[in-house]
Amino acid sequence: xxxxxxxxxxxxxxxxxxxxxxxxxxxxxxxxxxxxxxxxxxxxxxxxxxxxxxxxxxxxxxxxxxxxxxxxxxxxxxxxxxxxxxxxxxxxxxxxxxxxxxxxxxxxxxxxxxxxxxxxxxxxxxxxxxxxxxxxxxxxxxxxxxxxxxxxxxxxxxxxxxxxxxxxxxxxxxxxxxxxxxxxxxxxxxxxxxxxxxxxxxxxxxxxxxxxxxxxxxxxxxxxxxxxxxxxxxxxxxxxxxxxxxxxxxxxxxxxxxxxxxxxxxxxxxxxxxxxxxxxxxxxxxxxxxxxxxxxxxxxxxxxxxxxxxxxxxxxxxxxxxxxxxxxxxxxxxxxxxxxxxxxxxxxxxxxxxxxxx
Numbered sequence: 001x002x003x004x005x006x007x008x009x010x011x012x013x014x015x016x017x018x019x020x021x022x023x024x025x026x027x028x029x030x031x032x033x034x035x036x037x038x039x040x041x042x043x044x045x046x047x048x049x050x051x052x053x054x055x056x057x058x059x060x061x062x063x064x065x066x067x068x069x070x071x072x073x074x075x076x077x078x079x080x081x082x083x084x085x086x087x088x089x090x091x092x093x094x095x096x097x098x099x100x101x102x103x104x105x106x107x108x109x110x111x112x113x114x115x116x117x118x119x120x121x122x123x124x125x126x127x128x129x130x131x132x133x134x135x136x137x138x139x140x141x142x143x144x145x146x147x148x149x150x151x152x153x154x155x156x157x158x159x160x161x162x163x164x165x166x167x168x169x170x171x172x173x174x175x176x177x178x179x180x181x182x183x184x185x186x187x188x189x190x191x192x193x194x195x196x197x198x199x200x201x202x203x204x205x206x207x208x209x210x211x212x213x214x215x216x217x218x219x220x221x222x223x224x225x226x227x228x229x230x231x232x233x234x235x236x237x238x239x240x241x242x243x244x245x246x247x248x249x250x251x252x253x254x255x256x257x258x259x260x261x262x263x264x265x266x267x268x269x270x271x272x273x274x275x276x277x278x279x280x281x282x283x284x285x286x287x288x289x290x291x292x293x294x295x296x297x298x299x300x301x302x303x304x305x306x307x308x309x310x311x312x313x314x315x316x317x318x319x320x321x322x323x324x325x326x327x328x329x330x331x332x333x334x335x336x337x338x339x340x341x342x343x344x345x346x347x348x349x350x351x352x353x354x355x356x357x358x
Contacts, residue, residue, distance in 0.1 A: 004097070006071050012096055013077075014064060016084040018158065021046060025228075033065050038217050046214050051082050125308050188206050188223040188258035189250075195265050199223030202241055202333075209235040224258060238263060241334045242270050266337075282323060290321045294343035301337060318347075336341040 002013070018032040025046060027039045035043065040060055046052040055076070063072055071077065077089035086092040191200045200223050208216040210231050218225045229252060236248045243263040250259075293299075299318045303309040313321070322332065331352040338346040 004093075004100075005322070009093065010068070010071060013080060013092065016092075017080060020084050026216060026218075033225065035064075042214060042217060047079075047083055047213060051079055053079055055079075117217060174260070184338060185230075186226060186228055188224060188226045188257050189236070189254065190260050191220075191240075191263050192223075192260050193243070194262040198318040200240055200263055207237040207241045209237070229355075230255075236261075240271060241336065273332075284318055286323055289322070290315075292344055293318070294340075294345045295346075298345055298346045302348060 014032050018027075018030055021032075021043055022030060023029070025042055027035055028250050029035065040057060043060075044054045044057075044203055059072075059076075062068065075088060079090075081087075081089045086095065091170065099260065120234075180323035189206075191204055192198065193200055201221065204220045204223065206218045206220070206225050208217065208218065208227060208229075210229060216227060218227060233249065236250055237245070238248065238261070239245050240263065242265060242268045246263065248261060271352070293315050297315055299313040300314065301311045301313055301321075303311070333350050333352060335348040335350060337344055337345070337348070
């Protein structure tokens with residue numbers, strides 16, 4: 001029978017899962033119960049890549065973000081244990097009990113037989129005594145008790161050799177740790193508007209594709225991102241609300257800190273933002289929006305609150321909304337737009353609430 005309660009062992013499993021995930025991925029928190037959105041999606045992908053199976057978002061919320069009443073099914077426990085590097089749930093439970101409570105008596109016995117304790121100081125003293133006992137046994141007690149100058153020198157050399165060996169082993173271990181630590185390098189990239197030659201300060205979403213690893217998802221509102229990599233090169237997919245989606249193959253051998261990447265503006269997206277927010281002439285705003293947007297366009301308004309909500313608007317509802325002379329339009333933010341045959345066929349936006357309105 002397990003020495004853990006259900007809650008204790010499941011908390012240990014959750015911590016092991018988070019540690020495994022963060023070996024090759026990033027998250028806002030090391031506490032798995034605080035993961036959300038894209039972090040959950042990346043975890044599902046990583047779980048599938050390692051085990052060829054995954055869990056649903058509903059299952060994740062039920063067991064990782066809520067107080068559970070009982071442990072999950074054994075097949076799910078086996079799956080998550082395999083993700084952490086164990087054969088199955090029983091193997092995980094057994095190893096954790098050994099780590100916390102120590103080895104059982106049956107496990108101790110063969111260990112003691114195969115690895116008897118060795119008194120190192122006794123062996124060293126015995127070797128030194130053998131050097132000191134070179135003097136023939138026929139000498140008098142007084143002569144045998146008083147080492148010669150040569151014997152003292154041999155004893156000192158032996159002790160120095162032992163100390164030197166220990167110091168060399170410590171230095172070698174330190175060098176191994178040093179070089180393994182600096183194998184991973186930090187990189188910083190900043191994104192610049194190619195027309196204005198200024199940093200892109202609106203939301204920049206970056207997907208870094210690394211060979212042999214799951215994709216790394218980063219988001220920045222400062223115009224720059226930082227990440228670590230052991231690879232010599234990476235592929236970087238960059239998306240912003242007002243620039244063309246672009247992919248860059250980056251050779252990290254030629255890296256100069258910080259590296260700048262030019263983004264080409266999407267003129268259609270810039271015009272949409274301008275006539276939805278900045279154009280002062282109301283008639284011109286309505287006419288331009290009517291001309292730019294397809295009659296059957298899919299238009300989504302995202303609400304910026306604790307519970308993610310989306311409302312679908314018609315073309316006319318959107319034009320009426322952004323044509324009203326309200327101060328809230330200063331918080332208008334374009335999230336995504338898609339054009340086809342010279343018309344906008346899809347757009348997504350939000351109007352963020354001021355803090356005093358909450």
